[in-house]
Amino acid sequence: MGTPLLPLLVALQLFAAFSPAAASPHISAVISQSGLDFAKDLLVSHAAETLTPLSVPDIEKSMSIPLVGTVRMTASGIVLHSLAVTNSNVAVVDTGVVVAASLASANLAMEWSYSYNSWVVTVSDCGNASIQVEGMEVGVSMGMKNQNGSLKLSVMECGCYMKELDITLNGGASWFYQVFIDAFSNHIRSSVENAITQKIMEGALKLDSFLGNLPKKINLDSVAAMNVTFVNDPLFKSSSVEFDIDGLFIPSNETTAPRDMLLGDIEFALPFGSSSKMLWISLDEDVFNSVSALYFKAGLLQRMVERIPDQFLLNTASWRFLIPQLYKKYPDDNMLLNISAISPPSVRINVGRIDATVELDITVNVLDFGKIVPVACMSVVLDSAT
């Protein structure tokens, strides 16, 4: 068992498929609102972490001030140090998802300086400042399309809005304070807003390339791999997103040893407790049939049974009254069962029930002085329904 990609709660649903067309999905994954919330929380906390420290380009400005003359002012080394997200939301719209976050506070630091020519001398001063941002909203809407079997993410809109900037200057002359605030407040605001928007766009590009590099095939072992090519565009519904993948098993080219594939060995993670389900996966019967065909072709649906719970049954002595000839010919020899499927096990899914059929050949062998001698053979058809 591999480690799950995300600790999502999974619910499985099986749907009946009727003669699927060439590129129809065999597996559909529907991420519900609670799954989207979970993914959004991961995304927002990751974004808040990678957003800081954020450097904002320097701002320079010249201004004419009566009696003083032209003053050159700069705000430099503007750095966003910390962010605190209070609240975030994700909503599904026709074309994609919208994520919005409110930030309780953001702190910036910067250096300021000014200089002007007064008669023959140049007057200059500098200091630093701290900026407290109150009420900041960040929103991004993203669309997703299928491009050559991969997901292509694009940002449709991205915005950042700050309600109030509280700038506190340290050092320097106090007369300069109001002039500076008046001249720079909006510039600093829009520079920071732009820098945040740009950083989010960069993050979206990374997410897009991550999605684009997702494998199209997941190897199970040396026999089978699942074709995880996306088919169709994701479907955005009112509070869920559906992804369709091909989902059929195809031959693998890996070299790891085949798994011990016992019928009934497949385990499904079931939702536990009353937690709301985050992900629904629907599979059709072709998924099962494609993997059983591969294992059958690889000759893996065959097994030599030497041990069973009632071990005494696998000795000719236990059969001496029922089949005296066997005991006479091979006294007290151990027996082996060779069980093999003679056709790929097939699965049919109907509304409310699953039928599985396996046709088996069972050969009874006797271990006679280290040699395996077949003594009986029977054909069995196992039908099971759930």
Ligand SMILES: *[C@@H]1O[C@H](CO)[C@@H](O)[C@H](O)[C@H]1NC(C)=O
């Ligand atoms: C995987 O599925 C896609 C879409 O159904 C299909 O076009 C592609 O040929 C499949 N790949 C293989 C190796 O079968």
Ligand SMILES: *[C@@H]1O[C@H](CO)[C@@H](O)[C@H](O)[C@H]1NC(C)=O
């Ligand atoms: C899709 O794949 C084909 C063939 O592999 C390639 O020619 C085409 O450029 C790809 N399209 C995009 C949009 O990547």
Ligand SMILES: *[C@@H]1O[C@H](CO)[C@@H](O)[C@H](O)[C@H]1NC(C)=O
């Ligand atoms: C800001 O300037 C004051 C004095 O002008 C200094 O004590 C303080 O360390 C400076 N802070 C930073 C972050 O540079």
Ligand SMILES: *[C@@H]1O[C@H](CO)[C@@H](O)[C@H](O)[C@H]1NC(C)=O
């Ligand atoms: C399997 O095929 C993929 C490409 O389809 C290739 O990148 C990989 O190296 C192959 N693995 C082996 C073990 O041959």
Ligand SMILES: *[C@@H]1O[C@H](CO)[C@@H](O)[C@H](O)[C@H]1NC(C)=O
């Ligand atoms: C088990 O039976 C199958 C089919 O009857 C046969 O192909 C296979 O060789 C047998 N295996 C052994 C180990 O005898």
